[in-house]
Structures are given as structure tokens and as C-alpha cells.
Amino acid sequence: xxxxxxxxxxxxxxxxxxxFEVVRxxxxxxxxxxxxxxxxxxxxxxxxxxxxxGALLDTACGFAAxxxxxxxxxxxxxxxxxxxxxxxxxxxxxxxxKAGRRQVxxxxxxxxxxxxxxxxxVATGNTILVPLxxxxx
Amino acid sequence: xxxxxxxxxxxxxxxxxxxFEVVRxxxxxxxxxxxxxxxxxxxxxxxxxxxxxGALLDTACGFAAxxxxxxxxxxxxxxxxxxxxxxxxxxxxxxxxKAGRRQVxxxxxxxxxxxxxxxxxVATGNTILVPLxxxxx
Amino acid sequence: xxxxxxxxxxxxxxxxxxxFEVVRxxxxxxxxxxxxxxxxxxxxxxxxxxxxxGALLDTACGFAAxxxxxxxxxxxxxxxxxxxxxxxxxxxxxxxxKAGRRQVxxxxxxxxxxxxxxxxxVATGNTILVPLxxxxx
Amino acid sequence: xxxxxxxxxxxxxxxxxxxFEVVRxxxxxxxxxxxxxxxxxxxxxxxxxxxxxGALLDTACGFAAxxxxxxxxxxxxxxxxxxxxxxxxxxxxxxxxKAGRRQVxxxxxxxxxxxxxxxxxVATGNTILVPLxxxxx
Numbered sequence: 001x002x003x004x005x006x007x008x009x010x011x012x013x014x015x016x017x018x019x020f021e022v023v024r025x026x027x028x029x030x031x032x033x034x035x036x037x038x039x040x041x042x043x044x045x046x047x048x049x050x051x052x053x054g055a056l057l058d059t060a061c062g063f064a065a066x067x068x069x070x071x072x073x074x075x076x077x078x079x080x081x082x083x084x085x086x087x088x089x090x091x092x093x094x095x096x097x098k099a100g101r102r103q104v105x106x107x108x109x110x111x112x113x114x115x116x117x118x119x120x121x122v123a124t125g126n127t128i129l130v131p132l133x134x135x136x137x
Numbered sequence: 138x139x140x141x142x143x144x145x146x147x148x149x150x151x152x153x154x155x156x157f158e159v160v161r162x163x164x165x166x167x168x169x170x171x172x173x174x175x176x177x178x179x180x181x182x183x184x185x186x187x188x189x190x191g192a193l194l195d196t197a198c199g200f201a202a203x204x205x206x207x208x209x210x211x212x213x214x215x216x217x218x219x220x221x222x223x224x225x226x227x228x229x230x231x232x233x234x235k236a237g238r239r240q241v242x243x244x245x246x247x248x249x250x251x252x253x254x255x256x257x258x259v260a261t262g263n264t265i266l267v268p269l270x271x272x273x274x
Numbered sequence: 275x276x277x278x279x280x281x282x283x284x285x286x287x288x289x290x291x292x293x294f295e296v297v298r299x300x301x302x303x304x305x306x307x308x309x310x311x312x313x314x315x316x317x318x319x320x321x322x323x324x325x326x327x328g329a330l331l332d333t334a335c336g337f338a339a340x341x342x343x344x345x346x347x348x349x350x351x352x353x354x355x356x357x358x359x360x361x362x363x364x365x366x367x368x369x370x371x372k373a374g375r376r377q378v379x380x381x382x383x384x385x386x387x388x389x390x391x392x393x394x395x396v397a398t399g400n401t402i403l404v405p406l407x408x409x410x411x
Numbered sequence: 412x413x414x415x416x417x418x419x420x421x422x423x424x425x426x427x428x429x430x431f432e433v434v435r436x437x438x439x440x441x442x443x444x445x446x447x448x449x450x451x452x453x454x455x456x457x458x459x460x461x462x463x464x465g466a467l468l469d470t471a472c473g474f475a476a477x478x479x480x481x482x483x484x485x486x487x488x489x490x491x492x493x494x495x496x497x498x499x500x501x502x503x504x505x506x507x508x509k510a511g512r513r514q515v516x517x518x519x520x521x522x523x524x525x526x527x528x529x530x531x532x533v534a535t536g537n538t539i540l541v542p543l544x545x546x547x548x
Contacts (some may be wrong), residue, residue, distance in 0.1 A: 014186035017177040040154035049151035050195045050211055055188020074187055075377055076350055076402055078215035078489060080516050080537065082509045097535060098493045102376065102404055103349055105491050105535070124508060124516070126491065126537065128350055128402065130376055212514055213487055213539055215352060217379050217400065219372045234398060235356045239513065239541055240486055242354050242398070261371060261379070263354065263400065265487055265539065267513055288460035291451040314428035323425035324485055325466020332461045348461055352489035 001025040005063045018052065020059060028096040030063035032056060035089050048085025048122070053110060057125030060094035061106035065129045068099045072129035075103075079125045087112025091119060094127075104129040138162040142200045155189065157196060165233040167200035169193060172226050185222025185259070190247060194262030197231035198243035202266045205236045209266035212240075216262045224249025228256060231264075241266040275299040279337045292326065294333060302370040304337035306330060309363050322359025322396070327384060331399030334368035335380035339403045342373045346403035349377075353399045361386025365393060368401075378403045412436040416474045429463065431470060439507040441474035443467060446500050459496025459533070464521060468536030471505035472517035476540045479510045483540035486514075490536045498523025502530060505538075515540045 006022040009015045018041075024031040034056060036048065043049040058077045065072045094108035106127045111119035143159040146152045155178075161168040171193060173185065180186040195214045202209045231245035243264045248256035280296040283289045292315075298305040308330060310322065317323040332351045339346045368382035380401045385393035417433040420426045429452075435442040445467060447459065454460040469488045476483045505519035517538045522530035 008181055012181040012186065013175065013177050013179040014188060015180075018188075038150065040150050042150040043152075044145055044149040049149065049192060050214065051151060051155075051188050051192020054191030054195070054214070054216070055186060058187045058191070073218070075218050076216065077187065077191070077218075078352070078537070079191070079213065080508070080539070081210075081212050081214075082511075082516060097491070098532065100493075105493060107535075121509065124518070124537075126489070126535075128491070215400070215489070217371070217402070219374075219379060234354070235395065237356075242356060244398075258372065261381075261400075263352070263398075265354070282455055286455040286460065287449065287451050287453040288462060289454075292462075312424065314424050316424040317426075318419055318423040323423065323466060324469045324488065325425060325429075325462050328465030328469070328488070328490070329460060329462020332465070347492075349492050350490065351461065351465070351492075353465070353487065355484075355486050355488075 001067060005030065005066065015059065018055065022063065025063060025067055028064060028068050029094065030060050030067060031091065031093045032060045033089055033091045036087055048090060050081065053081065053085055053123045054079050056090060056092040056110055057108045057123065058127055060092040060108050061125065061127035062129060064094040064096050064106050065104040068096055069104050069131045071132040072104060073132060075128050075130050077125060077127040079123055081123050083120065083122050085112060085122045087114055089113045104131065138204060142167065142203065152196065155192065159200065162200060162204055165201060165205050166231065167197050167204060168228065168230045169197045170226055170228045173224055185227060187218065190218065190222055190260045191216050193227060193229040193247055194245045194260065195264055197229040197245045198262065198264035199266060201231040201233050201243050202241040205233055206241050206268045208269040209241060210269060212265050212267050214262060214264040216260055218260050219258050222249060222259045224251055226250045241268065275341060279304065279340065289333065292329065296337065299337060299341055302338060302342050303368065304334050304341060305365065305367045306334045307363055307365045310361055322364060324355065327355065327359055327397045328353050330364060330366040330384055331382045331397065332401055334366040334382050335399065335401035336403060338368040338370050338380050339378040342370055343378050343405045345406040346378060347406060349402050349404050351399060351401040353397055355397050357394065357396050359386060359396045361388055363387045378405065412478060416441065416477065426470065429466065433474065436474060436478055439475060439479050440505065441471050441478060442502065442504045443471045444500055444502045447498055459501060461492065464492065464496055464534045465490050467501060467503040467521055468519045468534065469538055471503040471519045472536065472538035473540060475505040475507050475517050476515040479507055480515050480542045482543040483515060484543060486539050486541050488536060488538040490534055492534050493532050496523060496533045498525055500524045515542065
């Protein structure tokens with residue numbers, strides 16, 4: 001499962017640019033990580049850009065959904081910016097809340113990992129995905 | 138105003154990487170554009186990545202808020218993915234819905250611009266921002 | 275159309291209790307109003323309760339969607355609380371942003387109407403609805 | 412704490428009408444319940460109305476926030492409608508994700524409880540609240 005998702009991730013040019021790595025995947029869950037690069041990932045104050053916060057949350061949610069619903073496409077995502085995005089690396093953990101036939105609801109947490117290895121909550125997110133082969137009612 | 142925001146944008150390494158260009162800014166409104174690059178902006182199907190959709194919406198909302206509220210930081214954003222992100226260029230228009238003392242509510246629309254120059258709606262978004270010098274009640 | 279939606283509204287016991295009145299409905303748009311009752315609609319400070327703010331926004335969005343997509347069910351809604359819910363009457367205007375085969379995206383604004391008849395923005399909302407007879411891909 | 416929140420709830424006329432009961436409250440957490448009444452709580456298909464789903468989620472989030480942040484007011488809430496709102500009683504559990512000086516982020520789950528006593532997930536929600544005595548930076 002992890003390898004399948006990593007291969008899927010590699011087909012996305014943005015994911016390759018950002019260096020998303022799938023570190024865990026099982027039924028209804030996925031975990032990604034990404035190394036911080038100051039030279040092209042920062043917002044104006046030097047923290048992780050909200051676009052990358054959203055990208056990590058949305059991608060992990062999509063992968064968690066894919067473990068149970070096959071190919072999906074995101075229709076909605078929301079992000080709560082809890083704390084500045086600081087870390088040497090960022091870790092995001094997503095899980096499926098409910099996999100319906102027409103929509104998959106997922107939730108995720110994004111952490112910054114400092115030099116001490118400790119994870120600190122940076123943002124939370126929720127995503128709604130639509131299975132590409134959703135059946136008619 | 139446009140130049141001030143473009144200068145602010147240039148301090149963000151992600152904005153420089155993505156090539157965000159401020160094309161318009163006035164009281165409570167901002168418009169950005171970004172040229173499409175297939176080699177590092179795509180999701181797995183080759184459309185604009187959700188992370189960049191979120192980045193464009195969130196950044197335009199932040200700039201619209203900055204025109205009336207000074208320095209702000211995003212606390213929440215949500216994105217509706219209306220249609221696949223296809224275009225040679227992407228254009229995002231944001232406006233302030235309400236600028237309160239403690240929170241600024243903004244909304245934005247993201248369009249893909251094709252070879253014919255026509256704009257097609259790709260996504261909508263809403264952002265809540267907190268003024269950095271918010272007064273106590 | 276207005277009469278059809280008013281009849282639909284009357285089948286919902288909560289809508290009858292709240293006194294929702296459909297004042298306008300056309301392709302992709304709907305407008306509802308509700309008279310304020312201090313004795314059972316207030317939150318702790320005496321303003322319109324967030325539950326009723328959400329109910330008005332969500333119901334108007336559902337009705338706007340129904341004008342173009344037939345029977346729908348809400349899967350997600352979000353509410354921005356812009357100003358205290360004050361008024362003798364509340365008016366909500368919703369419109370469809372995009373009616374897809376699988377999901378309908380809508381947006382709405384809720385106003386409080388004072389003694390002077392003027393409308394003041396209280397809240398905005400976004401709703402995603404799923405058509406009950408959504409086709410398979 | 413439970414008694415304080417129940418007393419606060421009783422000052423809201425909508426909460427009294429709906430019969431919200433605070434069943435648990437501790438630092439950063441709150442649980443409410445509400446008995447189902449078909450005669451004034453239903454949507455058109457006879458399930459719990461989205462307005463009450465939102466009201467329960469938002470109120471529980473507000474109470475969870477109040478346990479750590481004193482008086483708060485909701486600025487944003489979002490609701491995922493996971494399954495039809497069916498039950499003899501509804502139970503909502505909220506917890507604080509992060510209590511900042513300017514904003515409190517909370518999340519909640521709403522369950523329907525059937526004749527068998529079992530809880531089934533109906534909806535999830537997220538709320539952002541602003542402390543009424545938020546300090547200036």
C-alpha cells in the first residue's frame with residue numbers, strides 16, 4: 001500500500017518538487033513527511049507557506065481515502081492554522097472518518113518536527129473526496 | 138498599493154518560486170496571477186495541484202485583507218474545488234467581506250485562463266485572517 | 275417554483291416551527307425570510323442562535339440547489355459569523371456557484387432587518403449538496 | 412463546571428427550547444445531549460434538521476472552549492453531514508484543539524443514540540471561537 005501510494009505521488013510533479021514521502025499507509029490511514037527548504041517553501045515571515053500546509057493536509061487525506069475508496073478527487077478542503085509552520089521536517093497524519101459511496105470524509109493533523117525530534121501541531125484539516133467510480137443511487 | 142503587495146510577496150520564497158504576480162490591488166480587493174508550469178505544479182492527473190489552488194486563494198485573500206487591515210495572518214481557509222485546474226495561467230480575485238477589529242473575513246475566486254483568453258472558474262475559497270495588531274476589547 | 279419550495283419547506287417540522295418563508299425562487303437562486311422570536315430563538319446574549327443562522331443558510335442553499343438539481347441532501351456547510359444576529363426579521367439569499375453531476379456548490383448571505391427596514395450582513399455560508407439521483411461516472 | 416455551563420445554557424432561549432443538557436464538562440471538553448422530538452426538529456425527510464446538527468456541534472464547541480478560555484463567541488463553524496440524523500437522543504462531544512490568546516480551535520462529533528443505546532456518528536464539526544477578552548498583541 002505504501003509503495004502504491006508513493007508511486008502515485010511520484011506521478012504528481014508538484015509532489016516530486018515538494019519531496020512528499022509516504023511513510024505509512026494502511027486501511028483508512030496515511031502518513032506523509034516533507035523536509036523543510038527555506039529557499040522555496042516560506043511565506044513572508046519565513047514559516048511554511050499556507051499553500052504547502054494545505055498541500056500536505058489535502059494529499060495525506062487523499063491518500064488515506066485511496067486506501068479504502070480507490071481513485072478519488074478532492075472536492076473541498078479546509079485548514080485551521082494553529083501555530084506557525086516551523087520545523088526541519090513536517091509530518092502529516094490523515095484518517096478516514098467515513099467512506100460513503102458518494103463522498104469520503106477525512107481529517108488530518110500536520111506537525112512540525114524540530115531538532116529535538118518532537119512533533120508540534122501546526123495545522124489541522126478536513127477534506128471531502130469524491131470516488132471517481134461513485135455509483136448512482 | 139500594488140507595488141507594496143508585490144514587494145511583500147517577493148519576501149516569501151514560495152511566492153517567488155510560484156511566480157505570483159500582483160496585478161491589481163485597491164481598498165479591500167486584490168488580484169493575482171500565476172503562469173502554469175507542468176513540470177512542477179501538477180497533481181497526479183496533470184491538473185493544477187490543490188496546494189497551489191489553496192496557495193493562490195489564501196494569498197489573494199491575505200493581500201485583500203492587507204489593503205484594509207495592515208499585517209494579517211491566516212487562521213482558517215477553505216477551498217471548494219469546482220472544476221479541474223486547467224489553464225496556461227491562473228487568475229485569482231479576492232475581496233474583503235468584513236474587516237473586524239479581531240478578524241477579517243475574505244472570499245476569492247480562482248480562474249484558469251486558456252489559450253482563448255477566457256476565464257473559467259476552477260475553485261472558490263474563504264479565509265479568516267487575524268490582524269497582527271488587533272486591539273483588546 | 276416558489277410554491278413548490280414552500281410546500282417542500284412545510285414538510286419539515288423544524289422549518290414550520292421556525293416559520294421559514296420562501297419569498298423568491300428562480301433558476302439557481304432562492305431567498306427565505308424568518309421573523310425573530312426572542313422567546314425561543316436566542317443565544318445567551320439574546321442574539322439569533324448560531325443554530326438558526328446555520329439553518330437559514332443551509333436551507334436557502336438547499337432550495338437554490340433544488341431549483342436546478344432536483345432533490346438534494348447537504349453534505350457539508352460552513353458559516354462565517356460576521357456580526358451579531360440582530361433584527362426583527364432575517365433574510366437569507368442563496369445562489370448556486372456550480373451545479374455538477376455529483377455535487378452542487380452554493381453560497382449564501384444572511385441579513386438582519388431592523389425597524390428601519392435596512393438589511394445588515396450577519397453571516398455568510400457555503401454548502402455542498404449531493405443530488406439524490408447523481409449519475410455514476 | 413457542568414453546573415456553570417448548564418446555567419449558561421439556560422440563559423439561551425433556543426437552548427431551552429431544544430432542551431440541551433450538559434452531561435459532562437472538564438478542562439477543554441464538553442458533552443451535551445438532546446432528546447429527539449419529531450414534531451418540531453425534523454427536516455423534510457424526517458431526520459434531525461441540519462440547523463439542530465449545527466446548533467449542537469457549535470454549542471458543545473463553545474462550552475468546551477469556555478472551560479479554558481472564559482467567555483467566547485463563535486466566528487466560524489463547519490459541519491460534515493456524515494449520516495442521516497436518526498436517534499431517540501443525540502449526543503455531542505467537543506474538545507479544544509488549541510486555545511490561543513486570540514482564537515480557540517475546537518472539534519466535535521455528534522452521535523445519534525438508538526433504542527439499543529448504541530451511538531452512531533451523524534456529523535462532525537469544527538468551530539473557531541474568539542475570547543471576549545482577547546488581549547492585544
